[in-house]
Amino acid sequence: MQSRQGRQDREDFSPGVTGGPVAAAGLDEMTAAKLWGNPCWLTYRLNYLALRYNVPLYNWVERTYGLSRPEYVVIYSLGLKDGALARDIANSSGFPQNTLSRAIQKLVGLGLIERTADDADRRCNVLRLTKEGRALFEESLPRFVDFEHMMLEALDEDERKTLSALMAKLVLASTGWPGRIGREESSQEKANS
Amino acid sequence: MQSRQGRQDREDFSPGVTGGPVAAAGLDEMTAAKLWGNPCWLTYRLNYLALRYNVPLYNWVERTYGLSRPEYVVIYSLGLKDGALARDIANSSGFPQNTLSRAIQKLVGLGLIERTADDADRRCNVLRLTKEGRALFEESLPRFVDFEHMMLEALDEDERKTLSALMAKLVLASTGWPGRIGREESSQEKANS
DNA sequence: ATCATATATTTCCAAATGGAACTTGTTTAT
C-alpha cells in the first residue's frame, strides 16, 4: 500500500513519530518536508510553533493597543518582573538594546512605564509599570494564556508535565551553548551583492 | 529554608518542574522569571530555545556566505524540497512573500538557484537549487545538524523520542489554531505615536 | 590618582522590512 502522497525517498529524521503524519492533513508539502523530513526536526518545530503563537498574538496587540512587538515585550517583561533594567529585557527577549531603548522611550511617553535612574549605579535606569501599564498587562495577559492553553489542549496533563520538564532540561543546558559560532572562512566564495 | 534569591510570591506555573532550577545557575533574574514564573511557559521556552539556535547559526551564515536569513531559508527550503514555489517557502517559513521575492532575485543573480515558469500555471515560478546552491546547502547543513545535536545532548534517547512525539502532536493540532485573533476594540485607548 | 577597560543606554544611519497596491494569469459564477 505505497502512498504516492509526496513521501520522500529519504530517511525519517523524526524520532518517535510513526509514519502516520507524513501525509499530514492540512499541511502543504514543503511544511510537511520541514516537519517530518528535516534533520533539524527540533529547531524547525520550535520555530514553527513559536510562529503559530507569535503572529496572531502580536498582531492582536498591535491592532488592540497600537503597540509593536518590542513595545509589548517591555510591558510583558515588567509585568513578570517589575523594576528591571533595559538590559535584562534585552537578554531575556533577544531584542537588541537600541530597539528596546526606543520602545521604552515610547512607553514612557505614553505613560505606561516609568524610568528612574538608579542612584547606586547612575548608568542604570530602573523600569516600572505605571498603574496604566499594569492595567494593560493584566487586560492583555489572558489572551496570551488562553492561546497557550488552546495549544496545549492536544496534550493530556501527563504529557504537558513531560513536555514542560523536557523543555526545562534544554533551557537549563542552554547556558552551555555557544552564542556564536567560530569565524573561519569556508571554501565557498563570500557572495555579497 | 526560604530562599531570598529572587523567588517571587507567585504561583509556580511550570508543570512537572521541581523547585530546583528556580535559582538557576547562569540565568539572570528576568530570564528566570520568564522561564519559571510565566503563565505562558510553553511559548516562552519555544521562543527562547529557538533564539538560542537561530542567532548563532544565521549569524554564522551571514559571516560565512554573506546571505541574510531569508536568503538562506530559501536555500534550506529547496535543499529539503526542490522544485517548490516562493509561496511554499513563505507558508512554511513565515517570511512574507515580498521579502522572499527579493531573496530569490538575489539568489538567482548569484547563481545559487534557478527559476523557471511553470507551463501548467504561468503565474508560478518553480525554484530549484543549482549545483552551486546545493553545494552550499550541503556544506552548511552539518553546522545546523551539529548544533541541534548539541542541544539534544541534554536528553537521552528516550527523552528525545518523547519530545519529538509531543512536539509533533502540537504541530499536527496546529492546523486548528486561528491565524488571527478577533478584532474587537479593547477598553484601553489605542495609543499610537 | 590616573588611565584603560567594561557596562548601560542612546543616537546615527544605511539597509531591511512588510503592508498595500499593482501586474499577470487562472478560476468561478452567471
Added chain:
DNA sequence: ATAAACAAGTTCCATTTGGAAATATATGAT
C-alpha cells in the same frame, strides 16, 4: 463568453531595524 474573484509574484515606499559609534558612568590596574 464575460466579469468578478482569486492567486502568484513584484514593486513601492514609509517605517523599522540593528550594527556601530557616541555618551555617560563605573571598575580595575598600575
